[in-house]
Amino acid sequence: MKKMWLSVVVAVAFAAVVAGSALGEEINAYMGLSPENNKKVVDLVREKTGIQINQTFQSFGEIEAKVKSEAPNFNADMVTGCGSPLAFMAKKNGWTVPFVSAGWKGISDVYADPEGHWFNIANFSFVLVGNKDNLKKKGLKMPTSWKDLLDPKWKGDIVMPSPLSSGTANMMRFSFLALYGDTEGWKFLEALDKNIHHYTRSGNAPTDLVGRGEFTLGITSDENVKARIDKGYPLIWSIPKEGTGYDGTFAFILKGTKKLDTAKKVIFFLGSQEMSSLLSGIGYMTPRPAPNALYGKTTPKYIKIDLAKAAEDRPKNNDLWKSKFRTDFK
Amino acid sequence: MATAGDMTHTGSSTAIAGVKDFFNKNLVKILAFSLFLLLALFLLYPIVAVLLKSLKGPEGWTLKYYTVFFTKSYYFQSLYNTLILGLINTFICLVFGFCLAYMATRGPWWLRKPLKIVSLIPLVAPPYLFALSLIILFGRNGFCTKLFGMDWEIYGFDGVAISQCLAFIPLAFMMIENTLQSLNPNLEESAYDMGASEATIIRTITIPLLTPGLLKAALLIFVMTIAEFGNAAILGGRTPFLAPDTYTMITGESDFEMGSVLSVVLIAPCIIIFFIHNYLLEGKKFTTIGGKPVASEPRRITPAIMVPFTLVTLISCGAIALSFLVVLLASFVNILGVDNSLVLTNYFDFTTNYAIYNSIRVSFIAALIGAAIGVLLAYVIVRGNFFGRTFLEMVSLSGFALPGTVLGIGYLLAFSAPPLKLTGTLMILALNCVFRFIAVGVEAGISKLHQINIEIEEASADLGASFLTTFWRIVLPIMFPAFVAGFIYTFMTAIVSLSAVVFLVSPGFDLAAVKIFDAAVYGEIGIASAVTVKLVLIVMLCMATLHYITKKTQTGVAQKGVF
Amino acid sequence: MEKAQKPVMLVLKDIHKFYGENEVLKGVSLEIPKGQLVTFVGPSGCGKTTLLRIVGGFTDATTGDIILDGRRVNDLPPNMRDTRICFQNYALFPHMTVSDNIAYGLKIAKWNKERIRTRVDELLKLVELSGFGDRMIDRLSGGQQQRVALARALAIEPKVLLLDEPLSNLDANLRLTMREEIRKLQERLQLTTVFVTHDQFEAMAISDRLVVLKNGLIEQVGTPIEIYDRPANEFVAGFVGYVNFLKAKVENVDREKRTARMSTEIVCSLEINMAQDVQTGEEVLLVVRPESVNLSISGNGCRPNCCKGVLKSYMYAGSIAKCTVEIGDKKMIIDQYNPREAERFHPGAEVDVEIPRNVHILKR
Numbered sequence A: 001m002k003k004m005w006l007s008v009v010v011a012v013a014f015a016a017v018v019a020g021s022a023l024g025e026e027i028n029a030y031m032g033l034s035p036e037n038n039k040k041v042v043d044l045v046r047e048k049t050g051i052q053i054n055q056t057f058q059s060f061g062e063i064e065a066k067v068k069s070e071a072p073n074f075n076a077d078m079v080t081g082c083g084s085p086l087a088f089m090a091k092k093n094g095w096t097v098p099f100v101s102a103g104w105k106g107i108s109d110v111y112a113d114p115e116g117h118w119f120n121i122a123n124f125s126f127v128l129v130g131n132k133d134n135l136k137k138k139g140l141k142m143p144t145s146w147k148d149l150l151d152p153k154w155k156g157d158i159v160m161p162s163p164l165s166s167g168t169a170n171m172m173r174f175s176f177l178a179l180y181g182d183t184e185g186w187k188f189l190e191a192l193d194k195n196i197h198h199y200t201r202s203g204n205a206p207t208d209l210v211g212r213g214e215f216t217l218g219i220t221s222d223e224n225v226k227a228r229i230d231k232g233y234p235l236i237w238s239i240p241k242e243g244t245g246y247d248g249t250f251a252f253i254l255k256g257t258k259k260l261d262t263a264k265k266v267i268f269f270l271g272s273q274e275m276s277s278l279l280s281g282i283g284y285m286t287p288r289p290a291p292n293a294l295y296g297k298t299t300p301k302y303i304k305i306d307l308a309k310a311a312e313d314r315p316k317n318n319d320l321w322k323s324k325f326r327t328d329f330k
Numbered sequence B: 001m002a003t004a005g006d007m008t009h010t011g012s013s014t015a016i017a018g019v020k021d022f023f024n025k026n027l028v029k030i031l032a033f034s035l036f037l038l039l040a041l042f043l044l045y046p047i048v049a050v051l052l053k054s055l056k057g058p059e060g061w062t063l064k065y066y067t068v069f070f071t072k073s074y075y076f077q078s079l080y081n082t083l084i085l086g087l088i089n090t091f092i093c094l095v096f097g098f099c100l101a102y103m104a105t106r107g108p109w110w111l112r113k114p115l116k117i118v119s120l121i122p123l124v125a126p127p128y129l130f131a132l133s134l135i136i137l138f139g140r141n142g143f144c145t146k147l148f149g150m151d152w153e154i155y156g157f158d159g160v161a162i163s164q165c166l167a168f169i170p171l172a173f174m175m176i177e178n179t180l181q182s183l184n185p186n187l188e189e190s191a192y193d194m195g196a197s198e199a200t201i202i203r204t205i206t207i208p209l210l211t212p213g214l215l216k217a218a219l220l221i222f223v224m225t226i227a228e229f230g231n232a233a234i235l236g237g238r239t240p241f242l243a244p245d246t247y248t249m250i251t252g253e254s255d256f257e258m259g260s261v262l263s264v265v266l267i268a269p270c271i272i273i274f275f276i277h278n279y280l281l282e283g284k285k286f287t288t289i290g291g292k293p294v295a296s297e298p299r300r301i302t303p304a305i306m307v308p309f310t311l312v313t314l315i316s317c318g319a320i321a322l323s324f325l326v327v328l329l330a331s332f333v334n335i336l337g338v339d340n341s342l343v344l345t346n347y348f349d350f351t352t353n354y355a356i357y358n359s360i361r362v363s364f365i366a367a368l369i370g371a372a373i374g375v376l377l378a379y380v381i382v383r384g385n386f387f388g389r390t391f392l393e394m395v396s397l398s399g400f401a402l403p404g405t406v407l408g409i410g411y412l413l414a415f416s417a418p419p420l421k422l423t424g425t426l427m428i429l430a431l432n433c434v435f436r437f438i439a440v441g442v443e444a445g446i447s448k449l450h451q452i453n454i455e456i457e458e459a460s461a462d463l464g465a466s467f468l469t470t471f472w473r474i475v476l477p478i479m480f481p482a483f484v485a486g487f488i489y490t491f492m493t494a495i496v497s498l499s500a501v502v503f504l505v506s507p508g509f510d511l512a513a514v515k516i517f518d519a520a521v522y523g524e525i526g527i528a529s530a531v532t533v534k535l536v537l538i539v540m541l542c543m544a545t546l547h548y549i550t551k552k553t554q555t556g557v558a559q560k561g562v563f
Numbered sequence C: 001m002e003k004a005q006k007p008v009m010l011v012l013k014d015i016h017k018f019y020g021e022n023e024v025l026k027g028v029s030l031e032i033p034k035g036q037l038v039t040f041v042g043p044s045g046c047g048k049t050t051l052l053r054i055v056g057g058f059t060d061a062t063t064g065d066i067i068l069d070g071r072r073v074n075d076l077p078p079n080m081r082d083t084r085i086c087f088q089n090y091a092l093f094p095h096m097t098v099s100d101n102i103a104y105g106l107k108i109a110k111w112n113k114e115r116i117r118t119r120v121d122e123l124l125k126l127v128e129l130s131g132f133g134d135r136m137i138d139r140l141s142g143g144q145q146q147r148v149a150l151a152r153a154l155a156i157e158p159k160v161l162l163l164d165e166p167l168s169n170l171d172a173n174l175r176l177t178m179r180e181e182i183r184k185l186q187e188r189l190q191l192t193t194v195f196v197t198h199d200q201f202e203a204m205a206i207s208d209r210l211v212v213l214k215n216g217l218i219e220q221v222g223t224p225i226e227i228y229d230r231p232a233n234e235f236v237a238g239f240v241g242y243v244n245f246l247k248a249k250v251e252n253v254d255r256e257k258r259t260a261r262m263s264t265e266i267v268c269s270l271e272i273n274m275a276q277d278v279q280t281g282e283e284v285l286l287v288v289r290p291e292s293v294n295l296s297i298s299g300n301g302c303r304p305n306c307c308k309g310v311l312k313s314y315m316y317a318g319s320i321a322k323c324t325v326e327i328g329d330k331k332m333i334i335d336q337y338n339p340r341e342a343e344r345f346h347p348g349a350e351v352d353v354e355i356p357r358n359v360h361i362l363k364r
Helices: A002-019 A035-049 A060-070 A084-093 A132-138 A146-150 A167-180 A182-195 A205-211 A225-231 A260-270 A273-282 A307-325 B011-055 B064-071 B073-106 B109-124 B129-138 B143-148 B157-182 B185-193 B198-227 B230-235 B242-251 B256-281 B303-330 B351-383 B389-401 B404-414 B426-436 B438-451 B454-462 B467-496 B512-522 B525-560 C048-056 C098-108 C113-126 C142-154 C172-189 C200-206 C224-229 C234-239
Strands: A026-030 A052-054 A078-082 A119-131 A158-161 A196-200 A217-221 A235-238 A246-253 B333-335 B339-342 C008-019 C022-033 C037-041 C063-068 C083-086 C160-164 C192-197 C209-214 C217-222 C244-254 C259-264 C269-273 C283-288 C294-297 C306-317 C320-327 C330-337 C350-354 C360-363
Touching (some): A026 A060, A035 A260, A035 B512, A060 A078, A060 A084, A060 A167, A078 A084, A078 A260, A119 A205, A119 A260, A119 A273, A132 A235, A158 A167, A167 A217, A182 A307, A196 A205, A205 A217, A205 A235, A225 A235, A246 A260, A260 A273, B011 B256, B011 B389, B011 B426, B073 B157, B109 B303, B109 B525, B129 B143, B185 C083, B198 B242, B198 B256, B198 B303, B230 B242, B230 B512, B242 B404, B256 B404, B333 B525, B351 B438, B351 B467, B351 B512, B351 B525, B389 B438, B404 B426, B426 B438, B426 B467, B438 B467, B467 B525, C022 C048, C022 C192, C037 C048, C037 C200, C048 C160, C098 C142, C113 C142, C142 C172, C172 C200, C200 C224, C209 C224, C217 C224, C244 C269
Parallel strands (some): A026 A052, A026 A078, C083 C160
Antiparallel strands (some): A119 A217, C008 C063, C209 C217, C244 C259, C259 C269, C283 C360, C306 C320, C320 C330
16 A cells, blocks of 8 residues: 555656756747758757747648637747748738847848738748659659659659648649649649649658659759758759749747747847858758858749739639549549 | 534534535535536537537538538548548458457467567557558568569558558457456356357357457547548558548648538547447446456367467567567668668657657656546446436547547647637646546446445445545555556557647647657658657656556555455 | 276376476376266365366366276367366356357257257256246346256266356355255266365265365375265365364274274373274374264263363354363364253363264374
């Protein structure tokens, strides 16, 4: 009997110990770059400002769902990486704390909202990746035009993310629609669908899947292609001649935060040259120019995009996408 | 009750005594009521929240979301796939689980121990571990695919079905083994004695008597299969299933209304099966006169049974062991399938360690609370005598029939606004686990209580002990094993389960299961494998410690000599 | 000994059984004649149930032969052996009716429906349960369940019926009735039966012969009378009833009268009939059953074999009085049947204790 209670006491004590936690200047943020890039940003911020950003990796879509479901009582103090739909929605619904940050002085409107509602810390694009080994084995060459992907020889050998779950894929979709126009764009997507093996949940997943040779081609986020090549994956990447689309990685302060000053400090630092250099080094296009890991000093060719329209059209396009691509099964 | 003697007391002291008396007399009822409030708040309310959300548009009450669901073939296809997957899985898991359990309880001694060990490991590993190992082995660039030049498409229904089966066979095994063990071996021996062959015994005695256990296992596996979305999300390819669809609907499209509809659709078959299960069990609770417990001796099993059963056993245990081995190996490989050099870098990814630490914290707290509430619930259900007792029992056992995804969304909807704002805290994760898995603790408690005679308690009360003393001194020690069972189950399940908590993790509070899932869908097999291995090792360590403590305390309880 | 003339039904030859390192049967040999009821009796852990299970085929003997009706059956599984077992817990199939339980073995044996029905009715009548055929098992009392189990085992008459503690789940009164019923049934059907029990009185009452087991070895085989009156050793003597052991030494032997005079630890010297031969000077143990001793309040003059003692306790229970008497520093338990003048027996009273001449002598 004594032993039994002893064990209960031990258990309770253990629970008490594990329940307690950390210290210092902290801030909670939703952050959706990628697990490893999130970590790099968090480390740099801590190193330079002493602020600890608590984050959990979530995709742009997940962050959007979270923020929407929590409004107007947010669990986080700020967002430090989300897609354009949420940024424009947040601005429209008044979920942000607008302020003009000195740290973002001299940065173009593409990257910082003139009214200070949002700050775009990094533009990202999508690229075509191929597996060198698979291409060689099959005696195939990297396509040079997006239309080349429609060739039946790629049937079942291409992966791309699903726009239902991935912000990157949403970007791909609105980019192709912008490139070809709505009608032709959907025709292109339908023809492409015939060759797509499946749509991945995460925007980065095709990089790894193609890198490991599961599939030969992938349309994927450009953000960690460089890192994978450096790590030794037999990857080759290109931007077909029509160009690529882009979306931003937005940061803003959520209304109701109790840590406004800390949040402002973080925003200030996100506009710094150091942060731009870090993100450029990963492969993003950044507010302040810096040598880019993926693109070097050249700027890739961009498709012309209206982000606000893209955000507005998304629900409609999702429905259309589901009814087109979710009914046939291979 | 004031007797003539009491009348001499002053009025106020009688009043106090009266209040005290009232409390003493109604303690069980008060306890039951508070427990019911807890269940209502943390189990029923979230479900109702999901239901309400699915019925409420911006303009008020509406059925339009349901109309959308049933008129769009892509949702319907999803539902169809899910149900078929559930049925196939349940069937295979039951058959395999039965063979394994039969061999483990009736088979030769040398088979019993290894069988147990192999089949119990998956209980401490996340179910989607099998999706990882399938990709590693049979992916398009997988080990076996390359070695044998195979052309087998695992991304799709087959892959999901296989990984789900491997993930849930152990659960089926565990549940069926439990009932098989409690089956009096003399029953089968009697049939054997009367000339029945092994197959006849299984058909006419074993299976009919196992029906309640089999039904229960079927229910649990069906619910878990259709709710578990890790495997489906990783391996599903283009085949849609409800659980991952619900997840995408909420987190990808942030469409809560449709997400709720999908949840309600997901929960409907579970609830139906739960009621069928309860109905079928009516009057099927066989009681037999207990004798001295006889260990089931290994029989000379006829080849007609021995060969297929051993085959099934070897195949499933082999597949499970192989899956673990593969994941273990993969955790040391630099880039799987590309650069197969052995490295340790996957283990030095320390961002995941904090998540593992969190997982342990959450599961531990959940297990502690869950086991305690479970035992109390069991007590009031068995010993209480109040209006709504059966209802209370049904609610607390309904956890078996609730898909995790639904309860995750329910919690997100129910507890994200004041005054019940819990999102973003450790407690929401812990409470979610508590109430999802409460049924196990309750059930263990109920069966334990049925074993003790009420006379022991009455004797104690007779000796002048108050209700509280009786409960504290007599009931709790007896129910301690049930507490431990509830604790262990909640702890193990909570630490590896994904389907509910994935909706509830917040910045700065990640869980290991979610980390593994993210790494896996992200394509980082090495990291995913390494975290899995770490998690499995830590969970096993925790279980061993727990086992040690239980064993020590258990002897303490036994020495009390209640019986 | 005319019963031993009957043909032998079951022979056990040097049965050994190991569970790992643990030897639970250490060489048991036994012959059971046809039609006899033989009881395995002994304290728990003596191996009696294991032996029964070996006969039934549920447990394999490590070495040794089991010969049933002239045929070695070691390698036959239970479903091929002509033995039927009734388990302690009856092991009735709870998902079947009484009739279905009884008919189970008949269906396995592929009897046709009509024949099965007739046989089941016959059996129900035999165990006095006519009309109970459609009941479910859990609607029966313990005694009724016991009868169903018997009927089920007898459905196809076995060569040997095995009963594993069949009465231990019944209350005391029912146990007596059922014991008689089983015995009557067994005698009527001339069934060779092995009965296992730990209850020595039950064993004595029901058996033709007893097999007393201890630690995996047979201590004695014999009729109830032999076991009780002429136990082979101290263990058997003590196991089948209370016994006062008196250490004694043979002083001289009278071969003609076949008596021996002995000095004992209770001081007084006794004259004892010699059932077996003893030598002068030999040390022996006298087996004195409590009910064989004559107790009276000390009067004048002492009869032979009479010692003086002091009554320590006297528990009067109508037909019997249980007494404790101290003779010197030796305590003896004495049962007085049909006690007379009970008022005179009070603790402290001086009593005469008369040891009968025909007590059993055990060699030391």
